Amino acid sequence: MENEQAKNPNLRAHHDYRRKKSAKEMQVQVITFALMIFLTIVAFIAVGTGDFSVKFIIPFILLLAVIQVGFQLYYFMHASQKGHELPMFFMYSAVIIAFVTVLAFVTIIWW
Numbered sequence: 001m002e003n004e005q006a007k008n009p010n011l012r013a014h015h016d017y018r019r020k021k022s023a024k025e026m027q028v029q030v031i032t033f034a035l036m037i038f039l040t041i042v043a044f045i046a047v048g049t050g051d052f053s054v055k056f057i058i059p060f061i062l063l064l065a066v067i068q069v070g071f072q073l074y075y076f077m078h079a080s081q082k083g084h085e086l087p088m089f090f091m092y093s094a095v096i097i098a099f100v101t102v103l104a105f106v107t108i109i110w111w
Helices: 002-007 009-049 054-076 085-110
Strands: none
Touching (some): 009 054
């Protein structure tokens, strides 16, 4: 491989490009992982302190969970890369349908 790279400068440039791109992707994944750990710690602290009411804690934890699901889908499942538009369309459609369904049932029960 080294011999081929020395003979073909385009191959060396492609290798350098892929290396930089992989390093950048790894950096983004590590930062995202750290953010998810931070959100988990915030949720534990919010519950553990006991200073907040249940009416605040439940929506707060659900919000943190939705943010973490978004991070996991977008970064760890590589949904941000090219070629994943159709599966992401179906996932977003399913989320919208689920939200509307839950909203409809909640509306029917409460009114």
